[in-house]
Amino acid sequence: MIQNSPFTREQLIPQEEKLEIEQRKGSLFIGIPKENHFQEKRVCLTPDAVGALVAHGHRVLIESKAGEDARFTDHDYSEAGAEITADRNKVFGCPMVLKVEPPSLEELEMVNPQTVIISALQLKTQKKEYFKILAAKRITALAFEFIKDADGTYPAVRALSEIAGTASVLIASEIMSRQDEGNGLMFGNISGVPPIEVVIIGGGTVGEFATRSALGLGANVKVFDNSLTKLRCLQVNVGRPLYTSTIQPKNLLKALRRCDVAIGAVRGKDRSPVIVTETMIEYMKPGSIIIDVSIDMGGCFETSEVTSHDEPTFKKHGVIHYGVPNIPSRYARTSSLSISNIFTPYLLEIGEHGGLENSLRINKGLKNGLYFYRGILTSKSVADWFDLPFRDINLLFF
Numbered sequence: 001m002i003q004n005s006p007f008t009r010e011q012l013i014p015q016e017e018k019l020e021i022e023q024r025k026g027s028l029f030i031g032i033p034k035e036n037h038f039q040e041k042r043v044c045l046t047p048d049a050v051g052a053l054v055a056h057g058h059r060v061l062i063e064s065k066a067g068e069d070a071r072f073t074d075h076d077y078s079e080a081g082a083e084i085t086a087d088r089n090k091v092f093g094c095p096m097v098l099k100v101e102p103p104s105l106e107e108l109e110m111v112n113p114q115t116v117i118i119s120a121l122q123l124k125t126q127k128k129e130y131f132k133i134l135a136a137k138r139i140t141a142l143a144f145e146f147i148k149d150a151d152g153t154y155p156a157v158r159a160l161s162e163i164a165g166t167a168s169v170l171i172a173s174e175i176m177s178r179q180d181e182g183n184g185l186m187f188g189n190i191s192g193v194p195p196i197e198v199v200i201i202g203g204g205t206v207g208e209f210a211t212r213s214a215l216g217l218g219a220n221v222k223v224f225d226n227s228l229t230k231l232r233c234l235q236v237n238v239g240r241p242l243y244t245s246t247i248q249p250k251n252l253l254k255a256l257r258r259c260d261v262a263i264g265a266v267r268g269k270d271r272s273p274v275i276v277t278e279t280m281i282e283y284m285k286p287g288s289i290i291i292d293v294s295i296d297m298g299g300c301f302e303t304s305e306v307t308s309h310d311e312p313t314f315k316k317h318g319v320i321h322y323g324v325p326n327i328p329s330r331y332a333r334t335s336s337l338s339i340s341n342i343f344t345p346y347l348l349e350i351g352e353h354g355g356l357e358n359s360l361r362i363n364k365g366l367k368n369g370l371y372f373y374r375g376i377l378t379s380k381s382v383a384d385w386f387d388l389p390f391r392d393i394n395l396l397f398f
Contacts, residue, residue, distance in 0.1 A: 011395060026354040028058040028347065031094030034066040037101040039309050041069030041332035042339060044098045047080040049344040054081030058351055063091045070332040096356075100339065102126065108133045114374065116356055117141045118343070120156075121371060121382075124297070128386050131377060138375035140356065144342065146379070147369035158205050159338040163328040165209025165265065168291045169198075169217065171327070172261040175289050175313060175320060183287035185260060189218020196220070199255045201247070201275055201300060202265030203230035206293050210263050211238055222255045224275075225266075247275060257283050264292040264300040271298035278302045278317075286318035296325035360393075367393060 030053070032044055043066050045053070050060045060082040064074055074084050085091060092110035097103070099119035103111065108130070111117065114137070121143035134141055144156040173187035176196075189195050196219040200207050203225035211234060214221045222243040225231050231244040245251050256262060256276065262284070266272050272294040281290070281303050292304040299305075303316045307323045309330060314321050328335040346359075346366060353359040360367045371379035376391050383390035 007395075025057075026351055028053070028351050029095050030058065030060050030347070031091040031097045032060065032062040032066055033088060033091045033097070033099060033107070034063040034068075035100055036104070036107075039326060039329060040101050041329050042100045042336045043067040043070050043072065043332075044100055044336075044339055044343055046337055046340040047072055047076040047082075049340040050077055050082045051080035052344060053347060053351075056348060056351055058347070059083065061085060061091055061094055063088060067336070070336040072333075072336070098343065102130070105129060105133065108137070111137060111139065113137045113139070115139055118144065120145055123382060123385055126386075128388070131372070131382070131386065131388060134372045135375045135377070139372055140370070140374055141372035142366070142369040143371050143379075144339075144369060146371065147342075147346070148365035150365065155342050156339065159342060160328045160335065161205035162209045163331060163335055163338065164293050165206040165211075166213045167327050167331060168206070168210050168263045168265075168293050169213035169261075171312075171322060171330075172198075172263070172289050172291055173217070175322065176260070181287075181313070181315070181320060183260070187214075187217045187219060196261065197255075197259040198222070199224065199252075199259040199262045200265065201225070201252075201263065202267070202294070203227060203234045203244070204265060204267065206265035207263075208234050208237055210265065210293075211242070214261075215240070215242070219261075222259075224252055224255070249280075252276070253280050253283060256280055257285070259288060260285070261289045261291065262301075264290070264294050264304070266294055266300045267297060272300045274298075274300060274302050276301045281319055282317045284317070284319050287320070289320045289322065291322045293327065295323040299323065 053060055062077050062082045062084055064084055064086045078084055089110050092107060093112055096116040102119050102122055117139060145154060147156060149155045176182045176185050176187060185196060187196050198214045198219045198221045200210050200221060200223045203223055207223060211221050211223060223234060224245050224247050226247050235241060266275060290301055292299045292301050294300050295304055295306055304321060304323050306325055309324055312322050312324050350356050350359045353362060360370060370393060371382050373393060377383055377388055378391060378393040380390060
């Protein structure tokens with residue numbers, strides 16, 4: 001019988017009763033390194049957030065010029081009570097390290113054993129070696145894209161999706177006005193001039209905020225998604241009736257042939273499904289624009305390719321394609337403020353509860369973000385993706 005059980009013999013032996021002990025406030029020592037990932041300009045905490053943490057008795061060590069690209073100076077952080085250092089090793093030597101991008105293998109070498117790392121995980125871009133180093137150093141790691149809010153949503157994912165959705169319309173407007181490649185149209189409702197036609201594929205958060213922005217500028221918007229619930233929610237949230245349709249090739253092709261801007265915002269389980277084929281794109285108007293927000297998961301336009309912030313666009317079949325995977329980084333200050341607003345309450349809560357372990361016991365949403373606990377993999381999705389053994393976190397502590 002025990003052989004068929006998912007538990008070991010030791011786990012099935014009755015355990016001694018554990019009584020709740022008094023919570024004591026703890027002080028955190030947080031290290032914030034400068035992001036070295038390609039074209040990553042964001043920073044996890046703003047000077048105001050650092051000020052709030054320092055006021056609660058925590059220490060923050062920040063690498064010099066970490067907030068420079070988001071227009072936060074070392075002086076701003078210093079005035080807020082942070083300690084500034086040019087020594088990268090010192091920052092990664094802190095008991096808790098806070099990052100936007102997941103640490104690289106070289107950065108993990110600088111991390112001390114039993115450190116707490118809070119960052120993105122970006123599962124699709126990771127290698128098995130990353131998890132081996134975490135295990136060897138007995139590291140506890142949280143991925144902020146896995147952290148859940150009280151209402152069951154993912155706050156970090158939603159916040160960055162809101163930025164990406166709004167930005168997709170602003171970027172399209174900017175490309176249109178370019179003298180070298182734009183079509184010279186204005187993204188606005190001008191009396192006597194037919195409005196811009198926008199097709200949005202995907203009715204999630206990105207689709208919703210792209211719709212809000214496009215409608216706000218006076219465009220005609222058509223939203224396509226196979227989930228009627230998403231389309232219904234989008235109409236309610238936007239607060240006005242608009243053209244919505246399930247993804248039917250005939251209707252979609254008709255809309256794409258007329259549109260000036262097409263925005264792709266469809267997520268898939270492992271990669272985004274290709275919804276718009278190359279043949280469909282050949283029918284689009286010359287000078288029309290494709291903004292593929294889901295390019296980080298492969299893209300939902302067949303002709304999409306990954307581009308960079310330095311050279312964001314390319315032309316194919318007369319259509320301008322924009323395929324930058326990290327759109328929120330373009331608006332580094334707004335994104336940094338948004339990420340900081342999510343992190344700060346969690347960090348203050350961890351301090352109030354006397355450490356991460358106590359906080360994980362109380363906050364189920366935070367526990368959901370945990371994928372490594374003292375060198376043990378605790379996330380089933382990571383385990384399935386990399387074919388690694390994992391343990392249920394509820395069996396590791398109570």
